Amino acid sequence: MSILLRGGLVIYGEGFEPVRADVLIEGDRIVRVARGISAEADEVIDASGRVIIPGLINAHTHSPMTLLRGLADDLPLMEWLQNYIWPAERKLGRREVYWGALLGLIEMAKSGTTTFVDMYFHMDAVAEAVMKVGLRAFLGYGMVDLGNEEKRKAEIRETERFMKFIEELGDRRINFILAPHAPYTCSPECLRWVAERAREGILVTIHLAETREEVKEIKERYGMTPVQLLDSLGLLTPGTIAAHGVWLDERDAKILATREVTIVHCPASNMKLASGVMPLKMLLKAGVNVALGTDGAASNNNLDMLEEMKLVALLHKVHTLDPTVADAKMVLRMATVHGARALGLKAGIIKEGYLADLAVIDFRRPHLRPLNDPVSHLVYSARGGDVEDLIVAGKIVMLDGEVLGVDEEKVLDKVENIREVVI
Ligand SMILES: CSC[C@H]1O[C@@H](n2cnc3c(O)ncnc32)[C@H](O)[C@@H]1O
């Protein structure tokens, strides 16, 4: 299968330079980026007036939580989780998770996301939704044992079962990731078990140092910060992708940089739950790989990575009173290259030999003209609805704004029905 994107403005290479060029895709790779490519291709997409960008990588979300969007706003994290979210999640079965994930996947595709990291339950149903839509996914069963040995054994069994399920799917776009929920919901024994699996080269995702209360609780329980705790258990490796990292000190940052851990910044969720402001400047200075994520739709309340990019750029300028922090190129790097690095993917930039994961954005819109600086427009002016086409692993997932693998109307009806009957 080959695709030729003709006549677009390509945000090219590591430097994100805007270059007028065609892009030729063969199999799952970009094979040529040049003007006037004359090759025959199975599909030709007219990209004139459009900007072709590397697909965005949402490095932390819970896709089925679209079902809980708007249900429990304006609360702090623990009250939100314990009193509203967890009770609502107890009502969700496999069928609900499937439709909620499909809704989340459509939303992500429509806002330019090609890859996402997901932690939830009934993950077979999420995998089924991913197969239908065709995004690249890293799926983890969210382990919670609350110090209970029986529960821990059950969580380990489910994790092992799900890992085998993903292996047997044999779809290179769908990957397994270990997903202990957080240091305050998983026992050291559970985290140690995860650390042992991680030593075999399996990726791990976890919530980490999200609130001041979490750090206080972990210090009281273990006499260490959450980062020090995970490090003492052997859980900090280059394959560790930790969401939030809001409450970190310089010593934590040094540990994270030394262990080559990725921190996933989720600014909307952190602002909405009033968790705090991640020390972005300090982490980047320490050399930590910082990627970007939306978190779930119940704490965001959408899965739009374009909006998330703008939030990062604005939040850190006003917080530090320094407008040079989080410039447009750095923010785009966080949403692409840094996510790809975390996941071990040759992706996140448009260049020959890289994975053909890209989005085509319609820039013939009032809020995206004149075309003074396409990267600036992408971060500060673009919105989800501007994305027209999406290609993942050399396959067209969305064309002219229509996600091809699903009946969108049916998904909208189904989630409405779930809301009325279940939630
Ligand atoms: C056990 S599956 C994943 C679990 O995580 C919950 N969750 C969603 N957002 C957050 C967050 O910001 N911090 C901690 N936990 C979160 C979700 O509701 C699921 O229960």
Ligand SMILES: [Zn+2]
């Ligand atoms: Zn989360």
